[in-house]
Amino acid sequence: MDGFRRIPLSLRVPLLTAGLMVLLGVVASQQVLSTLGKVQDARIRELAQLQIEALSVALGPHVLRDDIWEIYDTLERAAGETKGRRMIFTVVADENGRVMAATDPVRAPLDSPISALTEGAQTAQTLSVTGDAVQVRLLAPLRYQGRTVGQIMTELDVADLISERLRAGQLLLLGNAVATGVLSILGYLAMRRMLMPIARLVRRMRETADAPEPIPESDLPRGDTEMTRLVKTYNAMTDAVEAKAETERRLAERERFVSLGRLSSSLAHEINNPLGGLLNAADTIRQYSDRPDVVRQSADILTRGLNHLRDVAQATLDQNRLDRSSAPLTFEDFEDLRLLIGPEVSRQEQKLRWQIGASGEALSTFASAPIRQILLNLLLNASAAAGAKGEVSLLVSEKPGVLCLIVEDSGDGLSDAARTRLLSDAPVPPGGGVGLRLVHDLVKELNGCIRSERADHITIVDVTVPLQQSGMPPPC
Amino acid sequence: MIEFTRRKLLGSSTAALFLEAISSKAEDAFRLGLTPVFLDNDAEVIDQLRTALAAALGVPIELEQRRTYEEVTGLLLEGSVDAAWLCGYPYLQHRDALSLVAVPVWNGKSLYQSYLIAGKDDTAMTLEDLRGGTHAFSDPDSNSGYLVTASDLARLGLRPEGFFRRTIFTYGHRNVVRAVSDGLVRSGSVDGYVWEALAKAEPGLTAGTRVIARSEWLGFPPFCARSDRMKDNRLLALGDALLGLDQTDEGRVALGVLQLDGMTTGGPELYDGIESRIRDYENLR
Numbered sequence: 001m002d003g004f005r006r007i008p009l010s011l012r013v014p015l016l017t018a019g020l021m022v023l024l025g026v027v028a029s030q031q032v033l034s035t036l037g038k039v040q041d042a043r044i045r046e047l048a049q050l051q052i053e054a055l056s057v058a059l060g061p062h063v064l065r066d067d068i069w070e071i072y073d074t075l076e077r078a079a080g081e082t083k084g085r086r087m088i089f090t091v092v093a094d095e096n097g098r099v100m101a102a103t104d105p106v107r108a109p110l111d112s113p114i115s116a117l118t119e120g121a122q123t124a125q126t127l128s129v130t131g132d133a134v135q136v137r138l139l140a141p142l143r144y145q146g147r148t149v150g151q152i153m154t155e156l157d158v159a160d161l162i163s164e165r166l167r168a169g170q171l172l173l174l175g176n177a178v179a180t181g182v183l184s185i186l187g188y189l190a191m192r193r194m195l196m197p198i199a200r201l202v203r204r205m206r207e208t209a210d211a212p213e214p215i216p217e218s219d220l221p222r223g224d225t226e227m228t229r230l231v232k233t234y235n236a237m238t239d240a241v242e243a244k245a246e247t248e249r250r251l252a253e254r255e256r257f258v259s260l261g262r263l264s265s266s267l268a269h270e271i272n273n274p275l276g277g278l279l280n281a282a283d284t285i286r287q288y289s290d291r292p293d294v295v296r297q298s299a300d301i302l303t304r305g306l307n308h309l310r311d312v313a314q315a316t317l318d319q320n321r322l323d324r325s326s327a328p329l330t331f332e333d334f335e336d337l338r339l340l341i342g343p344e345v346s347r348q349e350q351k352l353r354w355q356i357g358a359s360g361e362a363l364s365t366f367a368s369a370p371i372r373q374i375l376l377n378l379l380l381n382a383s384a385a386a387g388a389k390g391e392v393s394l395l396v397s398e399k400p401g402v403l404c405l406i407v408e409d410s411g412d413g414l415s416d417a418a419r420t421r422l423l424s425d426a427p428v429p430p431g432g433g434v435g436l437r438l439v440h441d442l443v444k445e446l447n448g449c450i451r452s453e454r455a456d457h458i459t460i461v462d463v464t465v466p467l468q469q470s471g472m473p474p475p476c
Numbered sequence: 477m478i479e480f481t482r483r484k485l486l487g488s489s490t491a492a493l494f495l496e497a498i499s500s501k502a503e504d505a506f507r508l509g510l511t512p513v514f515l516d517n518d519a520e521v522i523d524q525l526r527t528a529l530a531a532a533l534g535v536p537i538e539l540e541q542r543r544t545y546e547e548v549t550g551l552l553l554e555g556s557v558d559a560a561w562l563c564g565y566p567y568l569q570h571r572d573a574l575s576l577v578a579v580p581v582w583n584g585k586s587l588y589q590s591y592l593i594a595g596k597d598d599t600a601m602t603l604e605d606l607r608g609g610t611h612a613f614s615d616p617d618s619n620s621g622y623l624v625t626a627s628d629l630a631r632l633g634l635r636p637e638g639f640f641r642r643t644i645f646t647y648g649h650r651n652v653v654r655a656v657s658d659g660l661v662r663s664g665s666v667d668g669y670v671w672e673a674l675a676k677a678e679p680g681l682t683a684g685t686r687v688i689a690r691s692e693w694l695g696f697p698p699f700c701a702r703s704d705r706m707k708d709n710r711l712l713a714l715g716d717a718l719l720g721l722d723q724t725d726e727g728r729v730a731l732g733v734l735q736l737d738g739m740t741t742g743g744p745e746l747y748d749g750i751e752s753r754i755r756d757y758e759n760l761r
């Protein structure tokens with residue numbers, strides 16, 4: 001049964017149809033043979049009844065007079081006339097069951113009991129030729145002038161009827177086999193044709209690489225059948241999937257723009273703030289060019305400001321370059337992150353705790369880009385949550401087989417929407433940023449896990465990722 | 477003249493009436509009764525006999541057949557038939573009323589035997605060996621088909637119905653042979669002439685039987701007529717026709733199919749053997 005269930009539906013239903021056709025053929029054949037048997041029974045009964053009645057009329061007076069010779073002679077003549085036909089042996093007995101005469105006296109001697117010959121004999125009313133016996137026995141009372149004067153037992157040759165039934169059975173078998181075969185094939189083909197849309201649907205779904213493709217209108221089943229509705233539903237589903245993918249693409253694009261904007265604002269902030277000071281220093285130099293101490297002081301300011309700008313530019317360049325490459329994670333990446341988060345932390349006068357406790361070997365198993373992105377997003381989020389004069393911490397540690405990244409802040413904790421984006425696979429609710437969902441997706445890609453808790457007014461986001469290429473199972 | 481004329485006319489009328497009566501009588505069919513003494517089942521035998529006698533007598537022959545000897549004898553005694561081919565036994569039973577017309581000659585003699593037959597595989601050698609079996613007789617009034625065996629038993633103080641478990645009458649010698657050959661009965665009493673004739677005509681039938689015993693030679697079944705009609709011209713003509721059968725083509729053909737040599741005259745003494753058996757049989761009764 002399990003094997004049958006493994007057969008595709010497009011094959012199973014036609015096979016089932018063929019099987020039912022075979023069953024139908026068998027039942028129909030049985031019915032025909034049964035009817036033929038009944039017809040033959042009726043025929044043989046009528047024939048036997050006529051023979052018995054004729055013999056009774058002819059034999060009655062002789063039996064009554066105990067005229068053995070005349071009984072025998074009559075039987076002989078009757079047998080002679082029917083030679084090669086139905087009655088092959090007939091015996092007549094008196095009312096006490098003693099044989100008076102038989103067509104074969106040696107088989108049924110005079111005065112022997114007829115009961116020795118009547119085993120399995122049927123009556124004229126129940127005479128039946130069912131079975132394989134080519135001879136049937138019939139036992140009937142010999143009635144004359146309204147009273148029973150003896151008994152007649154006759155053996156009927158039904159070989160022709162048996163042979164007729166056998167021949168009919170064979171013809172039926174052959175005919176039904178052909179008819180069933182043709183019907184089965186037609187049924188199989190019809191079912192295959194009816195189920196073709198399903199097969200096509202299955203093929204489409206199986207062959208789909210990334211996004212399911214709709215079935216062309218030209219291939220839609222005609223009419224308004226279940227199949228048509230099914231295919232249309234499938235097409236609607238593919239449209240929905242496409243729309244969803246499109247939405248995700250737009251979201252990703254927006255995230256990119258958001259990230260770009262945030263970067264731009266950071267850059268603007270990092271560059272614009274010192275730029276005012278640098279311009280003031282330039283004006284001071286121009287205004288007090290005759291005062292060497294002022295010029296020197298302003299030149300120092302210019303130098304520090306330009307150095308800062310160079311660092312910012314360098315960090316941005318490094319980040320972009322790293323993003324495009326798959327360079328391994330190093331301690332420098334954490335310094336870059338500190339530099340990137342630095343201006344924001346300074347602006348909000350926050351206290352930053354920075355502790356990198358992992359080996360360079362462990363770090364090098366990761367590509368730098370995803371870890372930098374994860375930490376940058378978490379740190380920016382923590383900084384935003386901590387608010388002015390808050391505290392932000394990054395603790396990186398190494399445990400057997402895993403790297404632990406813990407970001408803490410003294411803010412009010414993650415909102416429900418932020419927790420959903422960071423911790424679950426549930427769809428992102430409308431509104432809000434995508435930075436935390438990006439963290440979630442990146443950690444998932446690294447086979448890592450994220451936990452978030454709050455203790456002593458501190459919000460802790462704990463990211464655990466297995467060392468890459470270590471073959472370690474996911475930590476959670 | 478007138479008187480002469482009247483006498484002449486009367487004489488002419490009388491002569492015409494006489495001639496008409498003679499002619500009418502000559503056209504009457506001769507009725508001959510037949511017992512199943514011979515191959516009565518053979519249509520050819522009957523046809524040939526009828527043809528031969530008709531040619532000899534010059535009148536149509538009506539052959540009257542009945543199932544039993546008693547019926548044919550009855551027809552003869554009451555005058556329904558002119559003559560009959562009877563058996564010696566009924567002839568002797570009615571010897572006061574019947575006379576012999578002619579007696580067939582078979583194998584040069586007017587004698588025949590009664591055969592006691594059994595199935596070809598039966599081991600019986602004598603009548604005694606058949607005790608307790610089933611037996612077929614031809615007719616209760618048949619010499620060879622009943623009287624011989626019954627008288628043999630009577631001489632032993634037995635009756636057929638006591639000696640045999642079951643006896644049947646087939647009313648025909650050929651039927652006795654059939655009954656024994658087919659196994660309907662174990663044994664039978666049959667006319668030896670019929671058995672021998674059948675052995676030539678239907679050897680397959682007699683092949684199923686075996687002759688256990690033969691009786692002494694007894695008078696052949698004769699053609700009989702009522703004694704009071706023996707002077708009748710028709711019967712005289714019949715006697716001449718029978719005795720002269722071997723002189724005509726039709727007669728020889730008839731004798732051929734009957735497997736007889738011819739016909740002869742015979743006296744009652746020819747049947748003394750049967751007479752003796754009748755006495756023995758009736759003594760027991």
